[in-house]
Amino acid sequence: MKKTLTCLFLLASFLVISHPSLAQKKDSNWPRIYSEQHFHITEVMVTDVASPPVAARIYAYSNLAAYRVLQESGAEFSHGDFLAQSTIQGKMTGLSLGNIDAPEFAAIYAMFLVGEKIMPSGYLLEEKQEAWKAWGLKTKTVGKKNIEAHLAYAQAVADQVLSVARKDGYLQLTAMTRYTPKEGPGYWYPTPPAYMAAVEPEWKTMQTFFLRDLDQYDPAPMAPFDLQPGASFQRQMMEVYERGKKLSEEERLIANFWDCNPFKVEFAGHMAIGVKKISPGGHWMGITGIAAQKAELGFAETAFLHALVGMALHDAFVSCWKAKYDTHRIRPETVINQTLDETWKPILQTPPFPEYTSGHSVISSAASTLLTAYFGDGFGFVDSSEVYFGLPEREFTSFYQASDEAAISRLYGGIHFRDAIENGVVQGKKIGAFIWESIGK
Numbered sequence: 001m002k003k004t005l006t007c008l009f010l011l012a013s014f015l016v017i018s019h020p021s022l023a024q025k026k027d028s029n030w031p032r033i034y035s036e037q038h039f040h041i042t043e044v045m046v047t048d049v050a051s052p053p054v055a056a057r058i059y060a061y062s063n064l065a066a067y068r069v070l071q072e073s074g075a076e077f078s079h080g081d082f083l084a085q086s087t088i089q090g091k092m093t094g095l096s097l098g099n100i101d102a103p104e105f106a107a108i109y110a111m112f113l114v115g116e117k118i119m120p121s122g123y124l125l126e127e128k129q130e131a132w133k134a135w136g137l138k139t140k141t142v143g144k145k146n147i148e149a150h151l152a153y154a155q156a157v158a159d160q161v162l163s164v165a166r167k168d169g170y171l172q173l174t175a176m177t178r179y180t181p182k183e184g185p186g187y188w189y190p191t192p193p194a195y196m197a198a199v200e201p202e203w204k205t206m207q208t209f210f211l212r213d214l215d216q217y218d219p220a221p222m223a224p225f226d227l228q229p230g231a232s233f234q235r236q237m238m239e240v241y242e243r244g245k246k247l248s249e250e251e252r253l254i255a256n257f258w259d260c261n262p263f264k265v266e267f268a269g270h271m272a273i274g275v276k277k278i279s280p281g282g283h284w285m286g287i288t289g290i291a292a293q294k295a296e297l298g299f300a301e302t303a304f305l306h307a308l309v310g311m312a313l314h315d316a317f318v319s320c321w322k323a324k325y326d327t328h329r330i331r332p333e334t335v336i337n338q339t340l341d342e343t344w345k346p347i348l349q350t351p352p353f354p355e356y357t358s359g360h361s362v363i364s365s366a367a368s369t370l371l372t373a374y375f376g377d378g379f380g381f382v383d384s385s386e387v388y389f390g391l392p393e394r395e396f397t398s399f400y401q402a403s404d405e406a407a408i409s410r411l412y413g414g415i416h417f418r419d420a421i422e423n424g425v426v427q428g429k430k431i432g433a434f435i436w437e438s439i440g441k
Helices: 029-048 052-072 103-118 122-138 147-165 170-175 232-244 249-257 280-295 299-327 332-339 359-375 399-412 418-438
Strands: 265-268 271-274 381-383 394-396
Touching: 029 052, 029 103, 029 122, 029 280, 029 299, 052 103, 052 147, 052 280, 052 299, 052 359, 103 122, 103 147, 103 299, 122 147, 232 332, 232 399, 232 418, 249 399, 280 299, 280 359, 280 381, 280 399, 299 359, 299 418, 359 399, 359 418, 394 399, 399 418
Parallel strands: none
Antiparallel strands: 265 271, 381 394
């Protein structure tokens, strides 16, 4: 695995900087530092092979903790208190801890504390917490006399966020009835090479942050399973099959750039080897950090944006997973192997859950809608999110260009039909637009 990081994920050393105001003053160091520290959350998730929905939940709560520290310390945000419009309104009460003089320091520490508790390998963040404390003292961001007060402040906020997380339905998932694939033509069945069981079949029961009625965000109906020549499903199947045999080098690059499959497995003889990859949500959290750095946002705005995008990704995954397990649709690889060509393989490894709608299409469109609303259309950026995982940078002229590419990558990769992609894009944009409108901007 390539270990050389770009500026987004430069973990080797930090610049010594003075403590800035939390007003809307721009400072190019703080967005970079936030992204660098935030990437430690991603590293642990990759170690744990967190599923895409689970990863989004972790991003939501860990970034919510950072945002809450700043909110309680009196920071002003350009878009006000978006929690007042969320479904967790009233669960985030004032902590009355008084003001602290280094809320940035406490915010990052609170993010680590939440990450530590909600990830199986969260203990790996203990080392990062100690390094963060050492950095705070070395740079005089926080003083020796009041560092304990800041740590206590961060702990109180983290405890409050974790209290909300314990009631969102996640702990109840393991007690639900084990998923059994539906029998009959057109239904999803585990795919090679690992034939993994369906991932998070009851995720639609999870509490959302902004969406109040999941039925309102159901996608348009998918094409019914029909293999007769000329039927919509049959035409889409043939499109996946034929395109997979004549992909250009650029299309292959696009498919791999947006693969984001944490479940990828390679076999060496009889040994299965997991390939470390970022999740779809992790990719968009990376883009969020890149945009914050380019715009030189203040620390408060950087934390605000990460929390908003993280929570939106969570809601988008809940909506998408509802569609997946309402439809139980077969994957292209399965139906093509059964009815057309038993030797055909997609260039991407098929993820272990039903096909409709495309998760990357839904969550990418939701995230790009929010980021476009915040930064404006035509905000260009260089996406280095995958450099850590051995892939080159890609340049985009807008967030929508990036999300459209993420969506079509699923067709190039051979893992989705066109209607799952196109209807997924509509589904995600609807979710993003609602969330943006719901926070009053």
